[in-house]
Amino acid sequence: MASQLKVDFRERAYTLLKEDAEKIFKLIQVQLDHLTMPQCPLYEEVLDTQMFGLSREIDFAVRLGLIDEKEGKEILGSVERSLTELREATLKK
Amino acid sequence: MASQLKVDFRERAYTLLKEDAEKIFKLIQVQLDHLTMPQCPLYEEVLDTQMFGLSREIDFAVRLGLIDEKEGKEILGSVERSLTELREATLKK
Numbered sequence: 001m002a003s004q005l006k007v008d009f010r011e012r013a014y015t016l017l018k019e020d021a022e023k024i025f026k027l028i029q030v031q032l033d034h035l036t037m038p039q040c041p042l043y044e045e046v047l048d049t050q051m052f053g054l055s056r057e058i059d060f061a062v063r064l065g066l067i068d069e070k071e072g073k074e075i076l077g078s079v080e081r082s083l084t085e086l087r088e089a090t091l092k093k
Numbered sequence: 094m095a096s097q098l099k100v101d102f103r104e105r106a107y108t109l110l111k112e113d114a115e116k117i118f119k120l121i122q123v124q125l126d127h128l129t130m131p132q133c134p135l136y137e138e139v140l141d142t143q144m145f146g147l148s149r150e151i152d153f154a155v156r157l158g159l160i161d162e163k164e165g166k167e168i169l170g171s172v173e174r175s176l177t178e179l180r181e182a183t184l185k186k
Binding site (some may be wrong): 005006009012016049056061063066 | 098099102105106109142145146149150153154156157158159
């Protein structure tokens with residue numbers, strides 16, 4: 001029962017972090033879909049702020065022992081790869 | 094046993110959040126102690142960033158059900174009051 005509760009917390013933490021990562025993916029996707037439009041100069045700032053927020057959440061979950069450092073790095077890494085893709089696409093357009 | 098584990102997680106979350114709030118208090122205190130010195134223009138920015146990070150951690154802990162919204166607001170509120178005190182002291186100097 002106790003370990004079940006721990007699993008519940010771990011799963012809930014993982015789900016929340018994935019949801020927050022998903023929100024950033026959607027912001028990136030919106031930008032990728034509108035590369036021919038004038039870029040909003042605040043977009044980069046918003047994405048940076050959201051990334052920082054996500055990294056703090058992940059760090060907190062790791063310190064709580066709810067997710068492994070490796071899992072946390074994977075979530076953050078996947079969003080970072082998407083951001084790199086957006087920056088490259090923006091430079092090419 | 095299960096509820097004990099929940100208490101442990103709640104306590105650990107609360108302790109971590111208080112520790113992070115404490116770090117911001119210390120940054121504020123350093124500024125208050127050096128009001129007669131030239132202010133570093135990045136200080137406000139650093140404090141804002143740290144406050145945003147803390148608010149994201151608190152929000153995450155609330156969503157996880159580890160701390161109450163009221164507890165979270167109290168932690169953030171106490172740091173905000175300290176920040177207001179710093180701003181007022183800076184204006185008066």
